[in-house]
Amino acid sequence: MDLSDASQIVLIGGGQAAAQAVQSLRMGGYTGKLVLVGDEPALPYQRPPLSKAYMKGEFAEERLFFKPAAWYEDNGVELILSTRATKIDRAAQIVELEHGAMLNYDALILCTGSRPRPLPAKGSDLENVFDLRGLADVDRIQPNMVSGRRLVIIGAGYIGLEAAAVARQMGLEVTVLEMAERVLARVTSPTMSAFYEKEHRSQGATILTGARLDHLEGEGGKVSAAVLADGTKLPADIVLVGIGILPNIELAKDAGLTIDNGIATDRDARTSDPRIFAAGDCASRPLIHYGHAGRLESVHNAIEQGKLAAAAILGKPRPPEDCPWFWSDQYDLKLQIAGLNQGHDEIVVRGNPDDRKFAVFYLRNGTLIAVDAVNSPPEFLASKKLIMTGAKIAPDMLKDTSISMKDIAAAAATA
Amino acid sequence: MPKITYIDHDGTERTVEAKNGESVMEAAIKNSIPGIDADCGGACACATCHVYVDNAFMDKVGEQQEMEKSMLDFAENVQENSRLSCQITVSDELDGLRVTTPESQH
Numbered sequence: 223m224d225l226s227d228a229s230q231i232v233l234i235g236g237g238q239a240a241a242q243a244v245q246s247l248r249m250g251g252y253t254g255k256l257v258l259v260g261d262e263p264a265l266p267y268q269r270p271p272l273s274k275a276y277m278k279g280e281f282a283e284e285r286l287f288f289k290p291a292a293w294y295e296d297n298g299v300e301l302i303l304s305t306r307a308t309k310i311d312r313a314a315q316i317v318e319l320e321h322g323a324m325l326n327y328d329a330l331i332l333c334t335g336s337r338p339r340p341l342p343a344k345g346s347d348l349e350n351v352f353d354l355r356g357l358a359d360v361d362r363i364q365p366n367m368v369s370g371r372r373l374v375i376i377g378a379g380y381i382g383l384e385a386a387a388v389a390r391q392m393g394l395e396v397t398v399l400e401m402a403e404r405v406l407a408r409v410t411s412p413t414m415s416a417f418y419e420k421e422h423r424s425q426g427a428t429i430l431t432g433a434r435l436d437h438l439e440g441e442g443g444k445v446s447a448a449v450l451a452d453g454t455k456l457p458a459d460i461v462l463v464g465i466g467i468l469p470n471i472e473l474a475k476d477a478g479l480t481i482d483n484g485i486a487t488d489r490d491a492r493t494s495d496p497r498i499f500a501a502g503d504c505a506s507r508p509l510i511h512y513g514h515a516g517r518l519e520s521v522h523n524a525i526e527q528g529k530l531a532a533a534a535i536l537g538k539p540r541p542p543e544d545c546p547w548f549w550s551d552q553y554d555l556k557l558q559i560a561g562l563n564q565g566h567d568e569i570v571v572r573g574n575p576d577d578r579k580f581a582v583f584y585l586r587n588g589t590l591i592a593v594d595a596v597n598s599p600p601e602f603l604a605s606k607k608l609i610m611t612g613a614k615i616a617p618d619m620l621k622d623t624s625i626s627m628k629d630i631a632a633a634a635a636t637a
Numbered sequence: 638m639p640k641i642t643y644i645d646h647d648g649t650e651r652t653v654e655a656k657n658g659e660s661v662m663e664a665a666i667k668n669s670i671p672g673i674d675a676d677c678g679g680a681c682a683c684a685t686c687h688v689y690v691d692n693a694f695m696d697k698v699g700e701q702q703e704m705e706k707s708m709l710d711f712a713e714n715v716q717e718n719s720r721l722s723c724q725i726t727v728s729d730e731l732d733g734l735r736v737t738t739p740e741s742q743h
Contacts, residue, residue, distance in 0.1 A: 249669065268678045285659065290667055297669075522683075525676055542743070549682035556704065558682055599704060603684065603711035627711075 223496035226537040228328035235333030236260025239502030241288040242528030257300045273384040310477035334470035336503040345438025348445040351461045369393030374448045374458040378405035382464035387552040396427040417575045469504045484517035490534035501527030558602035561592030561609040588614045600627040639732035646740040655727040662686040662722035672738030679723040684708040685742040686722040691735035
């Protein structure tokens with residue numbers, strides 16, 4: 223469906239995907255009305271620094287914003303903030319907002335994002351128990367980030383571990399609880415998990431794996447301890463919950479759009495309704511380098527789908543679909559991940575984890591499908607390209623640090 | 638406020654007022670300068686904010702750190718004056734800085 227003559231485009235959500243789509247629409251020459259509806263009070267902002275530099279107080283709030291307020295005025299983008307969209311009437315092409323306002327659309331982009339998975343334990347509603355998702359969360363957490371306080375983090379995913387690193391650097395006593403047998407169990411290999419466990423322990427954090435939380439205890443309404451299933455009681459001044467996210471699909475689902483873990487989209491970020499697009503954490507998309515669909519929770523994915531949606535609406539050629547990638551900063555370790563490692567049948571480690579500079583490659587049938595690179599940009603950047611070509615790479619070569627990644631990439635290209 | 642001029646690969650110049658303390662990348666993004674993607678938002682994680690620094694300013698933009706060096710090593714069309722603009726901090730000393738953006742960041 224050609225939507226290039228749309229007179230009003232509405233975006234629901236104010237995160238990375240929405241910010242990108244707005245920018246791409248205007249830069250792409252769209253001159254009609256643009257309305258962005260967001261349920262947070264802040265201008266659209268980037269989330270990655272929230273669990274890193276911003277949490278540490280090293281990053282001014284205004285630097286989080288993608289664009290200053292004046293940009294939206296100058297570019298004719300109407301921002302409706304602190305407002306939830308409550309319903310999509312597809313037949314009438316109308317979005318209903320809380321407080322009763324209605325917005326017509328010729329094209330609609332759903333960038334509804336995700337929300338923290340709620341902690342299914344007694345005491346999760348106590349004071350000083352926090353999620354870590356939005357700016358408001360971190361603004362509530364930050365006054366509690368005081369040296370000597372006891373912080374218990376529930377969940378050893380990227381968010382939990384990044385927060386643990388920040389808290390240790392700020393002098394808090396940190397304990398991380400993880401239900402699985404190792405940290406980052408859902409996303410990475412045992413080699414990487416072992417490396418990060420060791421790193422956090424050497425930085426003074428306590429990492430408890432295979433640890434099941436039973437409930438949180440409070441005193442005077444404030445959290446005072448985390449109690450494990452085996453009865454262990456961990457005193458706590460603050461508890462951070464980082465046990466994953468749930469995509470915000472309800473609006474789309476209620477409107478009858480196809481859902482497949484996330485809001486199902488095609489390669490152009492178009493949902494089952496040709497006038498409606500979805501981008502970012504909330505959307506499930508064809509992962510063309512992997513031959514299946516999936517929902518990716520990453521900045522790269524949000525940016526790319528924002529661009530795809532804008533291009534499709536404007537009838538422009540489809541922007542490139544790059545290799546998925548992701549990063550995480552903990553202490554002075556920069557982890558850069560390219561590709562998706564699910565389904566690997568071989569793991570190759572390049573370098574020595576003890577040097578705090580190494581990479582773990584994931585192969586399937588001799589083809590590189592993903593890499594986790596710690597303080598190793600060449601391994602990350604070369605792999606990003608190699609993954610897309612689907613070239614076969616000899617594991618012995620990957621392992622050999624005397625051969626540069628450039629030479630490995632060149633050899634793979636001619637193989 | 639220091640002025641920075643961004644020149645795109647076909648020669649179009651755009652001058653913006655930057656703020657001390659922000660990066661040359663941030664000043665570009667906030668002013669919608671084309672040719673700088675900066676997907677990671679300044680974490681030195683993506684190498685999509687590559688610029689060529691005017692030679693007159695090469696000694697004022699600061700030294701490259703190891704991470705930036707190895708990121709740039711894999712960028713396309715790298716030159717002697719290549720930098721990642723997220724790693725250059727704006728200061729009064731950089732008033733008048735001119736940087737050119739490459740044809741592609743990928």
